[in-house]
């Protein structure tokens with residue numbers, strides 16, 4: 101038997117062992133969310149009535165004090181009674197659902213980097229920039245991969261995956277057994293990393309910075325933004341170690357031909373090459389853009405790069421509410437309470 | 447020889463007004479530890495210094511509101527903070543309608559945001575500013591000034607008025623005979639009031655004939671029989687309450703919150719990145735440096751015992767909310783600004799029937815001003831070449847706040 105979850109007057113059913121976030125998103129009821137693995141804190145909400153089980157909520161993300169004050173991580177918490185949670189309940193979203201897909205293509209496109217194309221049985225409604233979560237066959241582990249698609253490319257999903265040595269999903273599956281014709285199981289779409297609805301998009305200038313395969317969602321976002329406003333200023337930085345990590349150069353050259361105010365800038369951090377900028381992409385942005393007032397900013401990739409990007413954007417005076425970020429955090433598991441008595445000050 | 451259980455408080459004889467205005471926490475920390483209700487000679491009054499005793503006195507049915515002597519000398523009678531019963535009820539019913547949350551929600555954004563933008567535009571491309579004088583105080587006085595109907599009075603004049611009324615209101619030093627120790631300290635307050643009358647009287651003349659939607663016009667007319675208005679002498683003391691505290695404190699509150707955040711750069715960054723945290727940052731700023739530090743009082747209506755002290759009927763007690771908010775019995779490391787401390791209630795807006803009437807309005811003025819500041823200048827840094835000094839015992843906040851940013 102499940103429980104009812106009420107948000108601002110809307111009621112959704114939550115199955116046993118289903119997270120609050122999963123229940124709401126499946127009902128098409130929007131809730132803030134980003135990582136879906138308890139690490140980012142975006143989905144933190146107030147439990148107004150009823151009880152939840154925090155499950156694996158890491159103490160780094162949801163502190164003891166916050167638990168005591170009735171906060172919960174929607175992506176982790178399971179209701180243990182009917183619950184009411186804070187929020188207005190008046191925003192809808194593309195409903196989350198289970199997906200089955202067939203592998204159509206697996207291509208090595210750069211050093212330790214693969215493009216995976218997946219054919220869907222049913223088209224998926226999503227916004228460019230969102231991601232899907234896969235169940236790794238055999239292990240049951242869940243891993244998130246961003247979609248490089250625009251919303252109308254809804255039958256074939258494009259993923260960019262970077263190999264992590266010893267990684268369960270990458271080394272153990274996507275770079276190992278995965279073959280054309282395989283069936284994969286996933287849920288999606290997830291995440292808030294996407295453009296405003298078209299009616300609210302004024303065509304303002306944008307800067308996007310992707311680290312490694314953090315480029316994936318930016319490919320979908322940049323193409324969507326340019327389709328809406330073909331002459332808008334869009335600066336896309338791709339930060340990698342060396343030329344061997346670069347991919348899709350032709351695709352961006354083509355885009356730049358159609359859109360005179362689009363610029364693609366690869367930046368190499370470790371292995372400089374004469375034809376490319378070197379250093380960090382966030383520093384390249386600071387050099388190139390004297391003022392980012394009125395711009396929006398999009399950051400995706402390793403957490404440290406995303407943090408550096410937030411600083412760089414603010415330094416150029418971009419308004420923080422126009423800074424969007426997607427961190428490729430790896431699954432953290434620190435759900436044991438901190439041991440207070442070990443505090444050296446006490 | 448008899449021994450007495452009373453603590454030896456002779457050290458209080460050496461406490462001066464100057465010391466209280468510069469470093470009130472030193473004296474009050476000792477008071478909280480030794481005598482949470484104590485007679486402080488320089489103030490000629492009992493003082494409540496802990497959270498528990500301040501709350502008890504502020505909410506006790508055996509106490510009622512009273513204005514401090516210097517406050518009464520500055521504002522005159524009947525000021526809302528110093529009256530009780532029907533007169534207090536009438537004055538609250540006069541000021542409250544404009545400050546109700548549903549009412550404030552209707553116009554606060556349209557009132558404050560353009561004001562904040564206007565002041566920001568004057569310096570946002572300069573790369574440096576002194577935020578107290580260029581932003582916190584101007585946004586605070588302009589927002590309330592426009593609400594009251596004082597559009598014709600420029601912001602610098604409103605700032606000058608609150609500063610003069612402040613120094614007069616807190617000219618609290620008393621002699622042993624219960625006289626004002628520094629009578630000439632009221633002169634600048636008197637000058638300010640003369641100027642206020644010269645400017646506001648003609649506005650009142652106009653509002654009597656042609657009511658409009660300004661707050662003071664409503665004060666004159668609301669709840670009165672047709673054709674009658676409240677007497678101006680009756681509302682002036684409360685106008686002065688507004689022209690001092692209500693004008694000054696949101697500015698103090700913002701500036702203190704900013705200084706607190708600058709002391710915790712990682713917390714400043716969190717707040718800049720996530721404006722949803724601004725109300726929490728402000729609430730902690732109010733606790734950390736309470737703008738109305740020690741300006742209001744209560745008087746006992748019968749013999750009572752408070753914190754073990756027998757207090758005869760008719761004894762005034764000053765409420766030191768700024769001290770109560772540093773009570774170690776309630777807050778861990780109270781002198782540290784910490785956005786993430788457990789959000790316990792604080793006393794920065796007072797308690798009981800005389801609690802602040804402008805909480806909702808003030809909090810939103812501060813919130814909107816800080817939202818606009820961080821939106822325009824997300825890379826704000828404290829100018830470490832300049833110090834920050836806090837001043838004030840009755841009312842407290844930073845006297846200046848120099849900042850820089852890359853443009």
Ligand SMILES: Cc1cc2nc3c(=O)[nH]c(=O)nc-3n(C[C@H](O)[C@H](O)[C@H](O)COP(=O)(O)OP(=O)(O)OC[C@H]3O[C@@H](n4cnc5c(N)ncnc54)[C@H](O)[C@@H]3O)c2cc1C
Pocket residue numbers: 134135231243244245246247259260261262263264265266267268269270271272291313314316317402426427428429430431
């Ligand atoms: C919202 C979201 C979207 C994502 N989208 C993409 C995407 O589009 N493309 C993509 O390639 N990845 C993406 N990721 C990361 C992806 O989900 C996996 O975390 C990653 O592929 C590693 O999984 P794994 O099972 O192979 O490694 P794991 O078995 O999880 O990790 C193996 C070991 O490597 C460490 N590790 C994990 N990741 C890294 C890393 N990046 N660098 C160094 N050490 C690491 C782990 O701590 C662990 O010790 C995304 C993550 C999130 C949260």
Ligand code: HEM
Pocket residue numbers: 504511526527528538541545590687691692693695696699732736737738742743765767793794795796797798799800801802803804805807808809
């Ligand atoms: C951050 C800003 C402010 C702070 C910290 C503050 C704090 C206080 C405090 C501590 C008191 C005395 C409470 C007591 O004695 O228990 C008070 C009283 C009062 N405040 Fe505020 N205040 C602020 C802003 C305002 C504003 C903007 C207004 C009006 C628009 C306002 C209106 C009043 C009134 C009318 C009283 C007297 C209430 C009474 O005696 O009945 N305040 N305030």
Ligand code: FES
Pocket residue numbers: 132133134135136137138139140141142143144161173174175176
């Ligand atoms: S912690 Fe729940 S979405 Fe990130």
